[in-house]
């Protein structure tokens with residue numbers, strides 16, 4: 001069965017400080033209500049690139065404790081500050097995380113050699129497995145098939161979090177690396193990714209919508225493509241509504257309606273406006289009541 005991971009959110013207080021109790025509640029919801037296979041901690045959805053090293057460590061610790069072995073965990077440790085990435089990789093490995101991930105380094109137009117050194121350096125002296133976090137739309141880094149192959153020369157690099165709408169490349173990657181772990185990252189494109197035999201998916205919208213997505217995966221695996229497509233359509237209606245209402249704050253607003261203290265986003269992300277509140281209420285009523 002293909003695996004479903006929620007990209008864990010971070011709950012913030014109104015002043016931008018991290019609310020660790022809220023993080024715990026979201027972990028619990030994912031485990032108890034969503035019956036999620038795994039959590040991706042410290043990614044984009046966790047607003048991680050805006051956090052201090054200490055804040056990241058606290059979140060990794062709380063997520064690990066609260067999960068208590070009931071779901072698989074992947075810690076996203078990538079950072080433009082390579083020393084921080086290395087420190088976090090060691091930290092989560094010592095905590096017991098069975099897998100790490102690191103976003104491709106962005107902003108400075110790093111050469112492929114520099115990107116390769118970044119990954120090898122994160123893994124040096126760390127006894128863990130890593131999946132590359134590839135998200136070209138946000139990083140500007142689009143790795144080629146041969147570049148993935150070169151990164152895989154490091155035996156600790158075991159797969160890719162593939163957040164990319166390039167399905168030609170996905171097919172080429174799957175075909176060339178049948179044994180690598182490929183987790184798809186665009187929730188709205190899950191069905192075509194399943195058709196190309198990804199091993200599962202990681203996403204923000206699964207925090208609320210995982211039961212429907214698990215049903216879609218089950219239908220796909222049973223060969224019922226019509227049902228899988230209907231469920232993807234329903235999910236895409238929901239995802240479109242979320243995106244039109246400001247994605248992360250809206251997921252948090254809906255979480256609050258479900259009794260989960262997801263709190264605020266961190267500025268410069270938006271604080272909820274009355275319009276966003278109204279939009280979140282509609283989404284809650286339409287999909288979750």
Ligand code: NGF
Pocket residue numbers: 007008040042043044045046138163185186187188202203204205239247
């Ligand atoms: O939020 C983004 C940015 N992508 C996520 C996911 O790929 C990121 C995706 O679920 C993630 O898993 C993480 O690092 O936390 C989208 O939010 C979703 O498909 C809606 O577009 O693009």
